[in-house]
Amino acid sequence: MPELPEVETVVRGIRNALVGRTIQSIWTDWPKIIATPAPELFAAQIRDQSIHALGRRGKYIIIHLSHDILIIHLKMTGRLYVVPDASQHDADRWMHFYAQLDDGQQLRFSDARKFGRVYLTHDIAAVVGKMGPEPLDEAFTLDSFRERLGGRAKIIKALLLDQSFIAGVGNIYADEALHRAGIHPQRPSDSLTPQETERLYKMIRTVLQDGVDYEGASINWYRKPDGTRGESQQHFFVYDQTGKPCRQCGAPIIKMRVANRGSHFCPNCQQ
DNA sequence: CGGACAACCTGGCGGC
DNA sequence: TGCCGCCAGGTTGTCC
Numbered sequence: 001m002p003e004l005p006e007v008e009t010v011v012r013g014i015r016n017a018l019v020g021r022t023i024q025s026i027w028t029d030w031p032k033i034i035a036t037p038a039p040e041l042f043a044a045q046i047r048d049q050s051i052h053a054l055g056r057r058g059k060y061i062i063i064h065l066s067h068d069i070l071i072i073h074l075k076m077t078g079r080l081y082v083v084p085d086a087s088q089h090d091a092d093r094w095m096h097f098y099a100q101l102d103d104g105q106q107l108r109f110s111d112a113r114k115f116g117r118v119y120l121t122h123d124i125a126a127v128v129g130k131m132g133p134e135p136l137d138e139a140f141t142l143d144s145f146r147e148r149l150g151g152r153a154k155i156i157k158a159l160l161l162d163q164s165f166i167a168g169v170g171n172i173y174a175d176e177a178l179h180r181a182g183i184h185p186q187r188p189s190d191s192l193t194p195q196e197t198e199r200l201y202k203m204i205r206t207v208l209q210d211g212v213d214y215e216g217a218s219i220n221w222y223r224k225p226d227g228t229r230g231e232s233q234q235h236f237f238v239y240d241q242t243g244k245p246c247r248q249c250g251a252p253i254i255k256m257r258v259a260n261r262g263s264h265f266c267p268n269c270q271q
Numbered sequence: 272c273g274g275a276c277a278a279c280c281t282g283g284c285g286g287c
Numbered sequence: 288t289g290c291c292g293c294c295a296g297g298t299t300g301t302c303c
Contacts, residue, residue, distance in 0.1 A: 171297085220282090
């Protein structure tokens with residue numbers, strides 16, 4: 001599910017319910033979901049810490065506590081939401097972790113595929129330190145994009161998916177950005193003209209900002225914290241549009257394997 | 272350094 | 288309907 005727009009929507013959706021609360025305890029039935037420290041230590045260390053602020057870095061949810069930082073990655077099928085009390089304990093068959101809060105609320109982490117992870121650390125950089133720039137930040141300029149692109153010969157789609165190159169872009173928004181920029185996903189990154197580079201820069205930001213405005217894409221597993229669907233998927237040009245006519249030229253959208261990921265594009269508009 | 276691919280897990284879907 | 292193989296929005300590690 002979750003790329004930058006989906007993660008941002010989750011953070012916005014749970015922030016108000018959490019800030020100011022205190023974590024009393026945690027529960028899990030799948031200890032591997034706790035990446036660090038060891039589960040017993042995690043439980044002891046997080047006890048009685050209050051929640052000061054919530055943020056996002058790439059696809060990671062960052063929760064600032066009184067002494068540590070709680071970091072959550074939803075991977076493919078993770079869902080994070082807050083319930084007012086524990087009454088629906090059995091309602092979610094995929095819940096594998098929750099934090100009990102002082103006002104009776106629970107912060108729940110549900111994940112069908114169990115790929116998601118939670119980290120409790122003092123050292124935020126140890127988890128997210130190697131990530132590239134935030135594409136929606138003002139600091140991410142066309143010049144900085146050109147600079148990072150310079151001298152690299154890598155399949156452009158693989159580069160967009162590389163979190164150390166740029167943070168938060170995943171398979172959906174990579175396909176959408178490449179389409180809107182008119183660039184074939186398999187192009188070597190050093191073959192882009194200055195005009196193509198500028199279009200790609202703009203379209204990365206456009207598709208991500210639109211995704212945030214539409215509150216994320218609910219293709220399959222992703223839901224907003226209130227359980228409803230985002231609307232981003234209703235505005236895709238190519239992702240999940242195989243065989244449908246391209247919005248620009250009418251040619252059928254095709255799907256093929258690029259950088260080991262299903263990749264959707266218009267064979268006519270994207271050369 | 273780049274690229275291919277398996278692994279981590281489970282559910283959903285298309286095909287037969 | 289039932290079973291089977293395939294695919295899935297992410298990331299990491301291994302091998303060539």
